[in-house]
Amino acid sequence: MPPRKRRAAPEQPPLADLAGEAPLRRALPQDVEAERGLLGALLLDPGRVLDLCSAKGVLPEAFVEPGHRTLYAAILRLASKGQPVDGITVANYLQGMGELEQVGGMRALTGLMERTPTSAHAGFYATLVMEQFLRRCILGAVREVEESVYDASQSADYVLGMAEQAILGIGEGRAKAGSAVDWRTSVGETLAMLTRQLEHPGELSGIPTGFKALDAQLRGLHKGEMIVLAARPSMGKTSLAMNIAECVARGRDIMGRPFPTPDGKVKKRTVLVFSLEMPQMQLTTRMLCGIAGISAREIERGQFVKKDVVLPLLRSAAKELSETPILCDDQGGLDVMELRARARHAHKRNPVELIVIDYLQLLSHREFAQQGQQVMVAKISGEIKAMAKELNVPVIVLSQLSRNPEQRGGDEKPKNSDLRDSGAIEQDADVILLLRRPSFMGSRVPEHDDRLLAIVDVSKNRNGATGEVRLNFDGATTRFKDRIETNPDQMGGDMEPVDAP
Numbered sequence: 001m002p003p004r005k006r007r008a009a010p011e012q013p014p015l016a017d018l019a020g021e022a023p024l025r026r027a028l029p030q031d032v033e034a035e036r037g038l039l040g041a042l043l044l045d046p047g048r049v050l051d052l053c054s055a056k057g058v059l060p061e062a063f064v065e066p067g068h069r070t071l072y073a074a075i076l077r078l079a080s081k082g083q084p085v086d087g088i089t090v091a092n093y094l095q096g097m098g099e100l101e102q103v104g105g106m107r108a109l110t111g112l113m114e115r116t117p118t119s120a121h122a123g124f125y126a127t128l129v130m131e132q133f134l135r136r137c138i139l140g141a142v143r144e145v146e147e148s149v150y151d152a153s154q155s156a157d158y159v160l161g162m163a164e165q166a167i168l169g170i171g172e173g174r175a176k177a178g179s180a181v182d183w184r185t186s187v188g189e190t191l192a193m194l195t196r197q198l199e200h201p202g203e204l205s206g207i208p209t210g211f212k213a214l215d216a217q218l219r220g221l222h223k224g225e226m227i228v229l230a231a232r233p234s235m236g237k238t239s240l241a242m243n244i245a246e247c248v249a250r251g252r253d254i255m256g257r258p259f260p261t262p263d264g265k266v267k268k269r270t271v272l273v274f275s276l277e278m279p280q281m282q283l284t285t286r287m288l289c290g291i292a293g294i295s296a297r298e299i300e301r302g303q304f305v306k307k308d309v310v311l312p313l314l315r316s317a318a319k320e321l322s323e324t325p326i327l328c329d330d331q332g333g334l335d336v337m338e339l340r341a342r343a344r345h346a347h348k349r350n351p352v353e354l355i356v357i358d359y360l361q362l363l364s365h366r367e368f369a370q371q372g373q374q375v376m377v378a379k380i381s382g383e384i385k386a387m388a389k390e391l392n393v394p395v396i397v398l399s400q401l402s403r404n405p406e407q408r409g410g411d412e413k414p415k416n417s418d419l420r421d422s423g424a425i426e427q428d429a430d431v432i433l434l435l436r437r438p439s440f441m442g443s444r445v446p447e448h449d450d451r452l453l454a455i456v457d458v459s460k461n462r463n464g465a466t467g468e469v470r471l472n473f474d475g476a477t478t479r480f481k482d483r484i485e486t487n488p489d490q491m492g493g494d495m496e497p498v499d500a501p
Protein backbone atom coordinates (compact mmCIF):
# COMPACT_ATOMS: atom_id res chain seq x y z
CA MET A 1 0.00 0.00 0.00
CA PRO A 2 1.64 3.27 -1.08
CA PRO A 3 2.27 5.85 1.68
CA ARG A 4 -0.29 8.57 2.03
CA LYS A 5 0.82 11.83 0.46
CA ARG A 6 1.40 14.52 3.04
CA ARG A 7 0.50 18.12 2.49
CA ALA A 8 3.26 20.71 2.40
CA ALA A 9 3.54 22.95 5.43
CA PRO A 10 1.13 25.85 4.78
CA GLU A 11 1.87 29.52 4.88
CA GLN A 12 0.88 30.85 8.31
CA PRO A 13 -2.92 31.19 7.96
CA PRO A 14 -5.05 33.88 9.55
CA LEU A 15 -6.03 33.21 13.15
CA ALA A 16 -9.58 32.30 12.23
CA ASP A 17 -8.51 29.70 9.65
CA LEU A 18 -6.75 27.63 12.28
CA ALA A 19 -10.01 26.73 13.99
CA GLY A 20 -10.93 24.00 11.52
CA GLU A 21 -13.50 21.29 11.91
CA ALA A 22 -11.71 18.14 10.71
CA PRO A 23 -13.02 14.93 12.32
CA LEU A 24 -11.57 14.17 15.74
CA ARG A 25 -11.96 11.35 18.20
CA ARG A 26 -13.18 13.99 20.64
CA ALA A 27 -15.49 16.95 20.16
CA LEU A 28 -13.97 20.31 19.32
CA PRO A 29 -13.57 22.68 22.29
CA GLN A 30 -16.77 24.72 22.41
CA ASP A 31 -19.28 26.46 24.66
CA VAL A 32 -22.54 26.76 22.74
CA GLU A 33 -24.42 28.17 25.73
CA ALA A 34 -21.93 31.02 26.05
CA GLU A 35 -22.37 31.73 22.33
CA ARG A 36 -26.14 31.93 22.79
CA GLY A 37 -25.74 34.19 25.82
CA LEU A 38 -23.45 36.55 23.91
CA LEU A 39 -25.76 36.74 20.88
CA GLY A 40 -28.77 37.33 23.11
CA ALA A 41 -26.92 40.16 24.89
CA LEU A 42 -26.04 41.66 21.51
CA LEU A 43 -29.68 41.77 20.48
CA LEU A 44 -30.67 43.32 23.83
CA ASP A 45 -27.90 45.92 24.14
CA PRO A 46 -25.98 46.08 20.84
CA GLY A 47 -24.08 49.32 21.46
CA ARG A 48 -22.31 48.30 24.68
CA VAL A 49 -21.87 44.62 23.81
CA LEU A 50 -20.41 45.33 20.37
CA ASP A 51 -17.76 47.47 22.05
CA LEU A 52 -16.98 44.57 24.38
CA CYS A 53 -16.72 42.16 21.46
CA SER A 54 -14.44 44.52 19.59
CA ALA A 55 -12.17 44.91 22.63
CA LYS A 56 -11.88 41.15 23.01
CA GLY A 57 -11.36 40.55 19.30
CA VAL A 58 -14.47 38.40 18.77
CA LEU A 59 -14.69 37.24 15.14
CA PRO A 60 -17.57 35.42 13.41
CA GLU A 61 -15.25 32.38 13.26
CA ALA A 62 -15.07 32.37 17.06
CA PHE A 63 -18.57 30.80 17.09
CA VAL A 64 -18.54 27.06 16.59
CA GLU A 65 -22.21 26.85 15.49
CA PRO A 66 -22.62 27.85 11.78
CA GLY A 67 -25.91 29.60 12.50
CA HIS A 68 -24.30 31.63 15.27
CA ARG A 69 -21.52 32.70 12.91
CA THR A 70 -24.07 33.86 10.34
CA LEU A 71 -26.03 35.80 12.94
CA TYR A 72 -22.98 37.52 14.43
CA ALA A 73 -21.69 38.45 10.94
CA ALA A 74 -25.09 39.98 10.14
CA ILE A 75 -25.02 42.04 13.34
CA LEU A 76 -21.55 43.32 12.48
CA ARG A 77 -22.62 44.27 8.95
CA LEU A 78 -25.64 46.19 10.20
CA ALA A 79 -23.60 48.01 12.82
CA SER A 80 -20.90 48.92 10.28
CA LYS A 81 -23.57 50.57 8.13
CA GLY A 82 -24.85 52.60 11.08
CA GLN A 83 -28.21 50.83 11.05
CA PRO A 84 -30.08 49.88 14.27
CA VAL A 85 -29.55 46.36 15.63
CA ASP A 86 -32.43 44.46 17.24
CA GLY A 87 -34.42 41.30 16.66
CA ILE A 88 -36.57 42.78 13.89
CA THR A 89 -33.82 44.59 11.93
CA VAL A 90 -31.54 41.57 12.07
CA ALA A 91 -34.35 39.24 10.95
CA ASN A 92 -35.22 41.54 8.04
CA TYR A 93 -31.58 41.74 7.00
CA LEU A 94 -31.14 37.97 7.12
CA GLN A 95 -34.39 37.48 5.23
CA GLY A 96 -33.17 39.79 2.47
CA MET A 97 -29.91 37.87 2.27
CA GLY A 98 -31.71 34.53 2.21
CA GLU A 99 -29.99 33.48 5.44
CA LEU A 100 -32.82 33.68 7.98
CA GLU A 101 -33.53 29.96 7.92
CA GLN A 102 -29.82 29.22 8.46
CA VAL A 103 -30.03 30.75 11.93
CA GLY A 104 -33.33 29.03 12.81
CA GLY A 105 -35.79 31.72 11.72
CA MET A 106 -37.41 34.48 13.74
CA ARG A 107 -38.23 31.99 16.48
CA ALA A 108 -34.51 31.40 17.10
CA LEU A 109 -33.84 35.14 17.45
CA THR A 110 -36.71 35.54 19.88
CA GLY A 111 -35.50 32.51 21.85
CA LEU A 112 -32.01 34.01 22.21
CA MET A 113 -33.43 37.22 23.69
CA GLU A 114 -35.82 35.37 26.01
CA ARG A 115 -33.05 33.12 27.33
CA THR A 116 -30.86 36.17 28.08
CA PRO A 117 -32.72 38.30 30.63
CA THR A 118 -29.83 40.81 30.93
CA SER A 119 -26.76 41.86 29.00
CA ALA A 120 -24.79 42.46 32.19
CA HIS A 121 -22.77 39.26 31.77
CA ALA A 122 -21.88 39.81 28.10
CA GLY A 123 -18.19 40.32 28.88
CA PHE A 124 -18.05 36.96 30.67
CA TYR A 125 -19.78 35.23 27.74
CA ALA A 126 -17.35 36.82 25.27
CA THR A 127 -14.39 35.58 27.32
CA LEU A 128 -15.76 32.02 27.32
CA VAL A 129 -16.36 32.11 23.55
CA MET A 130 -12.83 33.37 22.83
CA GLU A 131 -11.33 30.83 25.26
CA GLN A 132 -12.79 27.93 23.30
CA PHE A 133 -11.92 29.58 19.98
CA LEU A 134 -8.30 29.88 21.07
CA ARG A 135 -8.24 26.19 21.99
CA ARG A 136 -9.56 25.29 18.53
CA CYS A 137 -6.90 27.49 16.91
CA ILE A 138 -4.17 25.73 18.87
CA LEU A 139 -5.63 22.39 17.86
CA GLY A 140 -5.67 23.42 14.19
CA ALA A 141 -2.03 24.52 14.36
CA VAL A 142 -1.03 21.25 16.03
CA ARG A 143 -2.69 19.27 13.22
CA GLU A 144 -0.65 21.14 10.63
CA VAL A 145 2.52 20.51 12.61
CA GLU A 146 1.65 16.81 12.84
CA GLU A 147 1.31 16.65 9.05
CA SER A 148 4.77 18.19 8.63
CA VAL A 149 6.36 15.88 11.21
CA TYR A 150 5.52 12.87 9.06
CA ASP A 151 6.66 14.55 5.84
CA ALA A 152 10.13 13.09 5.21
CA SER A 153 10.93 15.79 2.64
CA GLN A 154 10.96 18.46 5.37
CA SER A 155 13.99 18.82 7.65
CA ALA A 156 13.47 18.69 11.42
CA ASP A 157 14.77 22.27 11.74
CA TYR A 158 12.21 23.44 9.19
CA VAL A 159 9.37 21.64 10.99
CA LEU A 160 10.48 23.11 14.31
CA GLY A 161 10.55 26.61 12.84
CA MET A 162 7.14 26.15 11.25
CA ALA A 163 5.71 24.82 14.54
CA GLU A 164 7.06 27.78 16.49
CA GLN A 165 5.71 30.25 13.97
CA ALA A 166 2.31 28.54 13.92
CA ILE A 167 1.92 28.71 17.71
CA LEU A 168 3.41 32.18 18.05
CA GLY A 169 1.24 33.35 15.17
CA ILE A 170 -1.85 32.50 17.19
CA GLY A 171 -0.69 34.71 20.02
CA GLU A 172 0.25 37.54 17.68
CA GLY A 173 -3.06 37.35 15.84
CA ARG A 174 -4.97 37.31 19.12
CA ALA A 175 -3.08 40.34 20.38
CA LYS A 176 -3.70 42.28 17.16
CA ALA A 177 -7.37 41.37 17.10
CA GLY A 178 -8.01 42.15 20.75
CA SER A 179 -6.05 45.32 21.28
CA ALA A 180 -5.79 48.76 19.79
CA VAL A 181 -3.26 51.51 20.39
CA ASP A 182 -4.74 54.33 22.43
CA TRP A 183 -4.66 57.45 20.28
CA ARG A 184 -3.90 59.74 23.22
CA THR A 185 -0.90 57.56 24.14
CA SER A 186 0.32 57.52 20.53
CA VAL A 187 0.13 61.32 20.29
CA GLY A 188 1.98 61.67 23.59
CA GLU A 189 4.79 59.34 22.53
CA THR A 190 5.14 61.11 19.19
CA LEU A 191 5.30 64.52 20.88
CA ALA A 192 7.99 63.24 23.25
CA MET A 193 10.05 62.02 20.29
CA LEU A 194 9.72 65.33 18.42
CA THR A 195 10.55 67.27 21.58
CA ARG A 196 13.69 65.19 22.07
CA GLN A 197 14.76 65.88 18.49
CA LEU A 198 14.20 69.63 18.96
CA GLU A 199 16.16 69.68 22.21
CA HIS A 200 18.98 67.59 20.74
CA PRO A 201 19.30 68.65 17.10
CA GLY A 202 21.15 66.19 14.94
CA GLU A 203 20.49 63.25 17.25
CA LEU A 204 19.68 60.11 15.30
CA SER A 205 16.30 58.46 15.76
CA GLY A 206 17.73 55.02 14.94
CA ILE A 207 20.90 52.97 15.45
CA PRO A 208 23.97 54.68 13.91
CA THR A 209 25.48 52.93 10.90
CA GLY A 210 29.00 54.20 11.58
CA PHE A 211 29.00 56.42 8.49
CA LYS A 212 28.13 60.08 9.00
CA ALA A 213 27.01 60.63 5.44
CA LEU A 214 24.71 57.60 5.49
CA ASP A 215 23.28 58.48 8.90
CA ALA A 216 22.58 62.02 7.70
CA GLN A 217 20.33 60.52 5.03
CA LEU A 218 18.73 57.62 6.93
CA ARG A 219 18.77 59.06 10.49
CA GLY A 220 20.00 55.64 11.59
CA LEU A 221 18.62 52.11 11.30
CA HIS A 222 15.08 51.87 12.68
CA LYS A 223 13.36 48.99 14.44
CA GLY A 224 11.10 46.80 12.35
CA GLU A 225 12.53 48.05 9.05
CA MET A 226 13.70 45.88 6.17
CA ILE A 227 16.74 47.56 4.59
CA VAL A 228 17.73 46.14 1.20
CA LEU A 229 21.35 46.70 0.15
CA ALA A 230 21.70 45.76 -3.51
CA ALA A 231 24.50 45.83 -6.08
CA ARG A 232 26.01 43.99 -8.98
CA PRO A 233 28.75 41.44 -8.10
CA SER A 234 32.12 42.74 -6.81
CA MET A 235 30.79 46.19 -5.87
CA GLY A 236 31.41 45.61 -2.16
CA LYS A 237 27.91 45.07 -0.75
CA THR A 238 29.09 42.38 1.68
CA SER A 239 31.92 44.65 2.83
CA LEU A 240 29.57 47.59 3.42
CA ALA A 241 27.07 45.41 5.31
CA MET A 242 29.82 43.94 7.50
CA ASN A 243 31.31 47.39 8.10
CA ILE A 244 27.90 48.53 9.39
CA ALA A 245 27.51 45.35 11.48
CA GLU A 246 30.95 45.90 13.01
CA CYS A 247 30.22 49.55 13.86
CA VAL A 248 26.87 48.70 15.47
CA ALA A 249 28.39 45.85 17.50
CA ARG A 250 31.43 47.87 18.63
CA GLY A 251 29.44 51.01 19.39
CA ARG A 252 31.96 52.98 17.33
CA ASP A 253 31.97 54.62 13.92
CA ILE A 254 34.11 53.35 11.06
CA MET A 255 37.04 55.47 12.30
CA GLY A 256 36.84 53.90 15.77
CA ARG A 257 35.24 56.87 17.54
CA PRO A 258 32.53 56.01 20.10
CA PHE A 259 28.94 56.82 19.17
CA PRO A 260 27.56 59.67 21.30
CA THR A 261 25.56 58.37 24.28
CA PRO A 262 23.86 60.26 27.17
CA ASP A 263 26.18 58.69 29.77
CA GLY A 264 29.31 58.93 27.63
CA LYS A 265 29.85 55.15 27.67
CA VAL A 266 30.40 52.96 24.63
CA LYS A 267 27.19 51.04 23.89
CA LYS A 268 27.75 47.71 22.19
CA ARG A 269 24.79 46.08 20.44
CA THR A 270 24.28 42.42 19.59
CA VAL A 271 24.33 41.80 15.82
CA LEU A 272 23.23 38.53 14.19
CA VAL A 273 24.78 37.78 10.78
CA PHE A 274 23.50 35.09 8.42
CA SER A 275 26.30 34.54 5.91
CA LEU A 276 24.94 32.17 3.29
CA GLU A 277 27.71 32.87 0.79
CA MET A 278 30.92 33.43 2.74
CA PRO A 279 32.31 31.21 5.55
CA GLN A 280 32.68 32.73 9.00
CA MET A 281 36.49 32.52 8.93
CA GLN A 282 36.60 34.69 5.82
CA LEU A 283 34.29 37.29 7.34
CA THR A 284 36.33 37.35 10.54
CA THR A 285 39.56 37.76 8.56
CA ARG A 286 38.14 40.73 6.72
CA MET A 287 36.91 42.37 9.89
CA LEU A 288 40.11 41.71 11.82
CA CYS A 289 42.36 43.09 9.11
CA GLY A 290 40.03 46.04 8.58
CA ILE A 291 40.19 47.09 12.23
CA ALA A 292 43.97 46.66 12.22
CA GLY A 293 44.27 48.55 8.92
CA ILE A 294 46.17 45.72 7.24
CA SER A 295 45.67 44.07 3.87
CA ALA A 296 44.75 40.40 4.22
CA ARG A 297 46.04 39.75 0.70
CA GLU A 298 49.47 41.07 1.59
CA ILE A 299 49.59 38.82 4.65
CA GLU A 300 48.70 35.82 2.48
CA ARG A 301 51.46 36.69 0.01
CA GLY A 302 53.98 37.19 2.80
CA GLN A 303 54.68 40.76 1.73
CA PHE A 304 55.02 42.09 5.27
CA VAL A 305 58.64 42.15 6.34
CA LYS A 306 58.16 43.77 9.76
CA LYS A 307 56.09 41.08 11.43
CA ASP A 308 56.88 42.59 14.81
CA VAL A 309 54.85 45.63 13.75
CA VAL A 310 51.95 43.77 12.14
CA LEU A 311 51.35 41.11 14.80
CA PRO A 312 50.71 43.59 17.66
CA LEU A 313 48.14 45.37 15.50
CA LEU A 314 46.39 42.10 14.71
CA ARG A 315 46.45 40.97 18.36
CA SER A 316 45.04 44.29 19.53
CA ALA A 317 42.27 44.10 16.91
CA ALA A 318 41.57 40.46 17.84
CA LYS A 319 41.21 41.33 21.53
CA GLU A 320 38.63 44.01 20.77
CA LEU A 321 36.81 41.90 18.16
CA SER A 322 36.57 38.90 20.50
CA GLU A 323 34.67 41.07 22.99
CA THR A 324 32.26 42.33 20.31
CA PRO A 325 28.72 40.85 20.47
CA ILE A 326 28.51 39.46 16.93
CA LEU A 327 26.71 36.16 16.27
CA CYS A 328 27.48 34.53 12.92
CA ASP A 329 25.54 31.70 11.29
CA ASP A 330 27.29 30.63 8.08
CA GLN A 331 25.21 27.59 7.11
CA GLY A 332 24.45 27.70 3.42
CA GLY A 333 21.18 26.83 1.70
CA LEU A 334 18.99 27.89 4.60
CA ASP A 335 15.23 27.79 4.24
CA VAL A 336 13.74 31.14 5.21
CA MET A 337 11.55 29.45 7.83
CA GLU A 338 14.65 27.90 9.42
CA LEU A 339 16.34 31.30 9.34
CA ARG A 340 13.40 32.87 11.16
CA ALA A 341 13.48 30.11 13.78
CA ARG A 342 17.23 30.59 14.35
CA ALA A 343 16.81 34.36 14.61
CA ARG A 344 13.98 33.89 17.10
CA HIS A 345 16.08 31.54 19.25
CA ALA A 346 19.06 33.92 19.22
CA HIS A 347 16.83 36.86 20.11
CA LYS A 348 15.35 34.99 23.08
CA ARG A 349 18.77 34.09 24.47
CA ASN A 350 20.21 37.58 24.04
CA PRO A 351 18.16 40.41 22.52
CA VAL A 352 19.48 41.13 19.02
CA GLU A 353 19.47 44.75 17.81
CA LEU A 354 20.47 44.22 14.16
CA ILE A 355 20.22 41.30 11.72
CA VAL A 356 22.25 41.05 8.50
CA ILE A 357 21.42 38.50 5.77
CA ASP A 358 23.93 37.87 2.96
CA TYR A 359 22.12 37.37 0.65
CA LEU A 360 18.40 37.02 -0.22
CA GLN A 361 18.69 35.01 -3.45
CA LEU A 362 20.62 32.26 -1.63
CA LEU A 363 17.68 31.56 0.68
CA SER A 364 15.04 29.00 -0.21
CA HIS A 365 11.37 28.45 0.67
CA ARG A 366 10.51 24.78 0.30
CA GLU A 367 6.78 25.34 0.21
CA PHE A 368 7.01 27.55 -2.90
CA ALA A 369 10.11 26.07 -4.56
CA GLN A 370 8.00 24.42 -7.28
CA GLN A 371 6.18 27.64 -8.19
CA GLY A 372 9.08 29.40 -9.85
CA GLN A 373 11.91 31.66 -8.72
CA GLN A 374 9.86 34.88 -8.77
CA VAL A 375 7.10 33.48 -6.55
CA MET A 376 9.60 31.95 -4.14
CA VAL A 377 11.68 35.13 -3.83
CA ALA A 378 8.51 37.16 -3.26
CA LYS A 379 7.53 34.85 -0.40
CA ILE A 380 11.06 34.97 1.05
CA SER A 381 11.00 38.76 0.95
CA GLY A 382 7.66 38.79 2.77
CA GLU A 383 9.02 36.43 5.46
CA ILE A 384 12.04 38.67 6.06
CA LYS A 385 9.82 41.73 6.42
CA ALA A 386 7.59 39.79 8.83
CA MET A 387 10.66 38.79 10.86
CA ALA A 388 11.78 42.42 11.16
CA LYS A 389 8.37 43.35 12.55
CA GLU A 390 8.09 40.27 14.77
CA LEU A 391 11.48 40.79 16.44
CA ASN A 392 11.22 44.60 16.18
CA VAL A 393 14.78 45.01 14.89
CA PRO A 394 16.25 46.46 11.70
CA VAL A 395 17.14 43.78 9.15
CA ILE A 396 19.73 44.50 6.46
CA VAL A 397 19.27 42.01 3.63
CA LEU A 398 21.64 41.95 0.69
CA SER A 399 20.30 41.39 -2.79
CA GLN A 400 21.64 40.89 -6.28
CA LEU A 401 20.79 43.24 -9.13
CA SER A 402 19.92 42.06 -12.62
CA ARG A 403 22.03 42.85 -15.68
CA ASN A 404 19.64 45.60 -16.74
CA PRO A 405 21.99 48.49 -15.81
CA GLU A 406 24.69 47.06 -18.09
CA GLN A 407 22.20 46.62 -20.94
CA ARG A 408 20.93 50.21 -20.84
CA GLY A 409 23.97 51.55 -22.65
CA GLY A 410 25.05 54.89 -21.26
CA ASP A 411 22.67 54.80 -18.29
CA GLU A 412 24.26 52.25 -15.97
CA LYS A 413 22.91 53.74 -12.76
CA PRO A 414 20.92 50.99 -10.97
CA LYS A 415 17.21 51.43 -10.32
CA ASN A 416 14.79 49.79 -7.90
CA SER A 417 13.30 47.84 -10.80
CA ASP A 418 16.70 46.17 -11.29
CA LEU A 419 16.31 44.13 -8.08
CA ARG A 420 16.70 40.54 -9.20
CA ASP A 421 13.90 37.95 -9.42
CA SER A 422 10.95 39.79 -7.88
CA GLY A 423 9.31 43.19 -7.66
CA ALA A 424 8.06 42.16 -4.21
CA ILE A 425 11.48 43.04 -2.76
CA GLU A 426 10.96 46.67 -3.78
CA GLN A 427 7.47 46.67 -2.27
CA ASP A 428 8.43 45.02 1.02
CA ALA A 429 11.56 47.09 1.66
CA ASP A 430 11.36 50.15 3.88
CA VAL A 431 14.77 51.35 2.67
CA ILE A 432 16.62 50.45 -0.54
CA LEU A 433 20.33 51.19 -0.90
CA LEU A 434 21.79 50.75 -4.39
CA LEU A 435 25.58 50.53 -4.29
CA ARG A 436 27.78 51.25 -7.31
CA ARG A 437 31.43 52.02 -7.95
CA PRO A 438 31.93 54.11 -11.12
CA SER A 439 35.48 52.79 -11.69
CA PHE A 440 33.98 49.32 -12.30
CA MET A 441 31.27 50.51 -14.68
CA GLY A 442 33.14 51.49 -17.83
CA SER A 443 34.61 54.66 -19.29
CA ARG A 444 31.20 56.08 -20.28
CA VAL A 445 30.22 56.54 -16.64
CA PRO A 446 31.03 59.90 -15.01
CA GLU A 447 33.92 59.78 -12.50
CA HIS A 448 35.01 56.38 -13.79
CA ASP A 449 38.64 57.36 -13.15
CA ASP A 450 38.07 57.80 -9.39
CA ARG A 451 39.03 54.39 -8.04
CA LEU A 452 38.12 55.27 -4.43
CA LEU A 453 34.59 56.52 -5.10
CA ALA A 454 31.62 54.42 -4.04
CA ILE A 455 28.08 55.76 -4.34
CA VAL A 456 25.19 54.55 -2.20
CA ASP A 457 21.92 55.66 -3.75
CA VAL A 458 19.16 55.78 -1.11
CA SER A 459 16.53 55.16 -3.76
CA LYS A 460 13.70 54.36 -1.35
CA ASN A 461 13.24 55.59 2.20
CA ARG A 462 9.74 55.08 3.50
CA ASN A 463 10.23 57.41 6.46
CA GLY A 464 12.88 59.83 5.25
CA ALA A 465 14.77 61.46 2.43
CA THR A 466 16.26 59.87 -0.65
CA GLY A 467 19.45 60.81 -2.45
CA GLU A 468 23.01 59.73 -3.06
CA VAL A 469 25.70 59.23 -0.42
CA ARG A 470 29.34 59.31 -1.51
CA LEU A 471 31.89 57.12 0.27
CA ASN A 472 35.44 55.93 -0.29
CA PHE A 473 36.29 52.24 -0.58
CA ASP A 474 39.67 50.69 0.14
CA GLY A 475 39.76 47.30 -1.58
CA ALA A 476 42.90 46.18 0.29
CA THR A 477 41.23 46.36 3.69
CA THR A 478 37.63 45.92 2.33
CA ARG A 479 36.68 49.06 4.22
CA PHE A 480 34.37 51.93 3.36
CA LYS A 481 34.90 55.39 4.85
CA ASP A 482 33.21 58.77 4.76
CA ARG A 483 34.45 60.91 1.87
CA ILE A 484 35.78 64.45 1.98
CA GLU A 485 33.31 66.73 0.17
CA THR A 486 33.83 70.36 -0.84
CA ASN A 487 30.08 70.92 -0.65
CA PRO A 488 28.66 69.68 2.71
CA ASP A 489 25.12 69.88 1.30
CA GLN A 490 25.89 66.84 -0.84
CA MET A 491 26.35 64.86 2.37
CA GLY A 492 22.89 65.62 3.72
CA GLY A 493 24.07 68.31 6.16
CA ASP A 494 27.18 69.70 7.88
CA MET A 495 29.68 66.86 7.80
CA GLU A 496 33.03 66.61 9.56
CA PRO A 497 35.70 65.73 6.96
CA VAL A 498 37.23 62.31 7.40
CA ASP A 499 40.53 61.26 5.83
CA ALA A 500 40.18 58.92 2.88
CA PRO A 501 42.08 55.61 2.97
